[in-house]
Amino acid sequence: MSEFKQTFNSSLGKKLIMALTGLFLCTFLIVHLGGNLLLFCDDNGYSFNMYANFLTHFPPIEVVAYILYLAIIVHALYALILTVNNTKARPVAYVAHNDAPASWSSKNMGLLGSILLLFIVIHMGDFWYKYKFTHTVGYKEYRTNVLTNQTTVSDFTPADPTFEHSSTTEGDTEIIRVKDLHARVANSFSNVWYDLFYVIAMGAVAFHLLHGFQSAFQTLGWRHRKYTPIVKFIGTWFFGVIIPLGFALMPIVYYLKSLGR
Numbered sequence: 001m002s003e004f005k006q007t008f009n010s011s012l013g014k015k016l017i018m019a020l021t022g023l024f025l026c027t028f029l030i031v032h033l034g035g036n037l038l039l040f041c042d043d044n045g046y047s048f049n050m051y052a053n054f055l056t057h058f059p060p061i062e063v064v065a066y067i068l069y070l071a072i073i074v075h076a077l078y079a080l081i082l083t084v085n086n087t088k089a090r091p092v093a094y095v096a097h098n099d100a101p102a103s104w105s106s107k108n109m110g111l112l113g114s115i116l117l118l119f120i121v122i123h124m125g126d127f128w129y130k131y132k133f134t135h136t137v138g139y140k141e142y143r144t145n146v147l148t149n150q151t152t153v154s155d156f157t158p159a160d161p162t163f164e165h166s167s168t169t170e171g172d173t174e175i176i177r178v179k180d181l182h183a184r185v186a187n188s189f190s191n192v193w194y195d196l197f198y199v200i201a202m203g204a205v206a207f208h209l210l211h212g213f214q215s216a217f218q219t220l221g222w223r224h225r226k227y228t229p230i231v232k233f234i235g236t237w238f239f240g241v242i243i244p245l246g247f248a249l250m251p252i253v254y255y256l257k258s259l260g261r
């Protein structure tokens, strides 16, 4: 077996892959949260629907998306292999750290990761799968007068069942027809039980990242007297608090909006 293969088949190699895929997934979360913040625009879903349409029709992003799905599978699979190996054989710690007191998060990474995996499967099934592969998501037509910048919105039913999106102009009016993922999200978030599941899952995101982000740096051996406290600060406040809180606000705000309708 080559040295490269040996390294990546070893317990340390698997932890390295988990650290790298984990950090990649952290990057995805930042981008995903940033894009989803468009849900807070008060524009009848225009910005969010345009963003979702761009994501699914821009080939370089589609390639990155497939790398993302692979990273999720590898991260979860290697976590499972390491856990099984660790319980069968010698006790190898999940992360190579000796000095940090074992926090609740670090002891429950498997449980937290399993909740997240379940969340991701349900979440992708409800939004991503329905958006890309079914006809259960409706369409919106946005008509913008380019002189006044005024936009009107209406439902749109395409004659062609394979219709995806279109952008045309009629005189001074720009007409955009896109799938209405915004309505799908709003509809899902009008269910209090569904929202509760999301908020609990965001709690799991918080605790998973509270330990996971800084532990990835330790696994990679990136320890530095000056920079390690910064990594811990980012792991705690940005990934452990701000990111999960930002995501959790979405179902909460949409639920409150649905009460007012």
Ligand code: HEM
Residues within 6 Å of the ligand: 032, 035, 036, 052, 055, 065, 116, 120, 123, 124, 127, 128, 131, 181, 185, 198, 205, 247, 248, 250, 251
């Ligand atoms: C509550 C906040 C969230 C909302 C409103 C939301 C919304 C969406 C929507 C609308 C999609 C389909 C369109 C797209 O790709 O953007 C999607 C895809 C996805 N979401 Fe979320 N999401 C949330 C939180 C999360 C979290 C916390 C994770 C991970 C732990 C996650 C993982 C994913 C993945 C992996 C995809 C597929 C990505 C792709 O193909 O581009 N989402 N999300």
